[in-house]
Amino acid sequence: xxxxxxxxxxxxxxxxxxxxxxKNADKLFLFFAGAILFxxxxxxxxxxxxxxxxxxxxxxxxxxxxxxxxxxxxTLYPGLNYTEKGFHYFCKILTxxxxxxxxxxxxxxxxxxxxxxxxxxxxxxxxxxxxxxxLLFGHYMESMNIIRVSMAMSILGIALFFLIKKKTVWYxxxxxxxxxxxxxxxxxxxxxxxxxxxxxxxxxxxxxxxxLFIYKFGYDxxxxxxxxxxxxYYIKHIGHGNADGLLLMILIVCFATAFFWKSYxxxxxxxxxxxxxxxxxxxxxxxxxxxxxxxxAVFIFSFYISILVPNxxxxxxxxxxxxxxxxxxxxxxxxxxxxxxxxxxxxxNVFPYMFRI
Numbered sequence: 350x351x352x353x354x355x356x357x358x359x360x361x362x363x364x365x366x367x368x369x370x371x372k373n374a375d376k377l378f379l380f381f382a383g384a385i386l387f388x389x390x391x392x393x394x395x396x397x398x399x400x401x402x403x404x405x406x407x408x409x410x411x412x413x414x415x416x417x418x419x420x421x422x423x424t425l426y427p428g429l430n431y432t433e434k435g436f437h438y439f440c441k442i443l444t445x446x447x448x449x450x451x452x453x454x455x456x457x458x459x460x461x462x463x464x465x466x467x468x469x470x471x472x473x474x475x476x477x478x479x480x481x482x483x484l485l486f487g488h489y490m491e492s493m494n495i496i497r498v499s500m501a502m503s504i505l506g507i508a509l510f511f512l513i514k515k516k517t518v519w520y521x522x523x524x525x526x527x528x529x530x531x532x533x534x535x536x537x538x539x540x541x542x543x544x545x546x547x548x549x550x551x552x553x554x555x556x557x558x559x560x561l562f563i564y565k566f567g568y569d570x571x572x573x574x575x576x577x578x579x580x581x582y583y584i585k586h587i588g589h590g591n592a593d594g595l596l597l598m599i600l601i602v603c604f605a606t607a608f609f610w611k612s613y614x615x616x617x618x619x620x621x622x623x624x625x626x627x628x629x630x631x632x633x634x635x636x637x638x639x640x641x642x643x644x645x646a647v648f649i650f651s652f653y654i655s656i657l658v659p660n661x662x663x664x665x666x667x668x669x670x671x672x673x674x675x676x677x678x679x680x681x682x683x684x685x686x687x688x689x690x691x692x693x694x695x696x697x698n699v700f701p702y703m704f705r706i
Contacts, residue, residue, distance in 0.1 A: 350700060350701065350702070351702075352389060352702040352704075353389070353490075353702060356385050356386070356389050357484065359385055360381075360382045360385055360386075360480065360484075363378055363381045363382065364378055364382075364477045364480075367381075367477075368477060375476050375477075376470075376476075378476060378477065379466060379469065379470055379476045379480070380466075382466075382476075382480050383462055383463070383465075383466040386462045386465075386489060387458055387459060387462040387463070389702075390454075390458035390461065390462060390489075390492070390493055391454060391455040391458040391459065392704050392705055393454065393493065393702065393703070393704065393705060394703040394704060394705045395450055395454070395705065396698065396703060397493060397698060397699060397702055397703060398493040398494050398496065398698055398699065399494040399495075399698040399699075400494060400495060400496060400497075401454070401493070401494075401496065401698075404432075404453070404496055404497070405450045405453065406429070407422075407429050407432060407436075407437070407440060408440045408443070408444070408448075408450065408453045409448070409450075410422070410425075410426045410429055411437060411440045411441050411444060412440075412441075412444040412448040414441075416438075416441055419434075419437050419438060419441050420434065420437075422437055432497065433497075433528075433529055433530060433531060433532060434529065435526070435528075435529025435530050436497055436529070436530050436531075439530065440453070443456055451705055454705070457496050457500060460500050460503050461492045461496070461499040461500055461502075461503055462489075462492075463503065464499075464500075464502060464503020464504070464506045464507075465483060465488070465489070465492075465502075465503070465506075465652070467503070467506055467507075468506040468509070468510075468652075468656065469483070469655065469656070471510060472619065472623075472656045472660075473655070473656050473659055473660065474616075474617065474659055474660045474663040475659035475660075475662070475663055478658070478659040478662070478674060478677075479655045479656060479659050480655075481678065481681065482654060482655040482658060482659070482677075482681055483652075483655045484685075485681040485682060485684065485685040486598075486651070486654060486655065486681060486684065486685070487684075487685065488648075488651075488652050488655070490699055491648070493699055494698065494699060495645065495648070497530055497531045498531050498533060498534070498645055498648060498649065500530050500531075501527040501528075501530040501531040501533075501534045501649075502527075502534070502648075502649055502652060504523055504526050504527040504530065504534075505523070505524065505527045505534060505537050505649065507523045508520045508521075508522075508523035508524045508527065508537065509540070509622070511523065512540065512541070512544060512622070513619055513622060517541070520541070521541075524537050524538060533645045533646050533649065534649060536629065536633060536646045536649065536650075537629075537649060537650075539629055540622075540625055540626065540629060543625040543628060543629065544621070544622060544625055546625070547621075548610070548614070548620070548621045548624050548625075552624075553603075553607045556603075556628045556631060556632070559632055560631055560632055560635045563632060563635045563636055563639075564635050564638065567635065567636055567638070567639040567640075568639045571636070571639055571640050594684065595630075595634050595637075595644070595647055595651060596631075596634040596635065596637070596638070598651075598654070598680075598684060599627060599630050599631050599634050599647075599651065599654075600631065601680075602627055602654055602657065602658060603627050603628075603631055605661065606623075606624060606627065606657065606661055609661055609664065609665065612664045612665065613660070613661050613664040615664070616660070616663060616664035617660045617661075617663075617664065620660070623653055623656055623657040623660065624657070626650050626653040626657070627650070627653065627654070627657060629650045630647055630650035630651045630653070630654075633646045633647045633650060634647045634651075658677055661673075662674055662677065
């Protein structure tokens with residue numbers, strides 16, 4: 350906990366120093382914050398992170414075989430083929446440079462933190478507040494647990510960049526690459542049809558109606574789909590869901606965005622795409638009530654709260670911005686406390702932090 354507190358304090362001091370410096374200091378702050386977050390993640394011991402030991406085992410075994418043998422990983426090492434082929438090839442390429450576990454942790458940390466910084470740099474109107482939400486909302490800390498999903502999210506950030514630029518082919522290419530790392534990211538494909546919809550009052554009502562429909566009939570739909578496709582492993586998990594407080598937070602963000610929509614859409618040229626990400630997060634969070642494993646998919650979309658919220662507040666009048674930043678800071682701090690002490694099962698391997706020495 351001490352390492353997290355010290356690194357957070359350093360980022361806070363950097364924000365304070367840069368905020369009252371010249372305009373270019375915003376970029377300098379983002380670089381400094383990214384460097385600190387990367388080092389904390391990259392230098393952690395192999396015991397810090399829930400899934401890390403499993404991935405390191407795969408990394409070690411893949412280092413012992415040839416590239417041609419990678420598709421036969423499960424035959425060579427039974428029980429290790431539960432991850433996607435794309436991740437296996439990624440690991441194999443890394444082993445050509447080094448088979449040291451620290452190298453794997455460093456590279457994946459660079460991809461994950463770099464992807465988050467890339468998106469904040471290109472999409473946020475307030476780097477300081479985006480970093481604050483990224484930290485307090487738990488995305489950074491959780492990235493040390495669910496490495497593959499977080500890596501795939503960085504790739505999705507590039508896909509989203511191309512979608513905003515209306516380069517659809519590249520959008521689909523990078524979404525497919527992300528799916529090769531973690532299948533859950535296929536939910537990001539829903540963003541394309543959503544991006545064709547105009548955001549207005551009718552849109553918000555349709556999304557709310559969709560959430561109510563999923564809440565009412567989601568259990569039956571998921572059970573039928575799992576049975577039809579013979580996903581026997583998932584059938585036992587249906588009906589055992591938990592939104593983990595995310596649904597409430599996403600609903601608050603959605604309602605606030607709808608309330609300030611008229612002023613916000615004039616200030617942010619990408620306003621609609623961020624609303625679409627929250628719509629996806631909301632619908633998936635409702636699904637997670639029936640099927641807990643869907644929370645991983647919610648995690649993918651909920652990252653964009655760190656983009657949407659600062660951008661919405663930025664669109665307000667100056668006096669209202671102060672209130673907006675203050676209220677959201679309080680809410681995010683409250684959520685961070687909830688995240689740290691309520692979700693022990695998720696964070697158990699993030700604490701205590703230890704350096705890899």
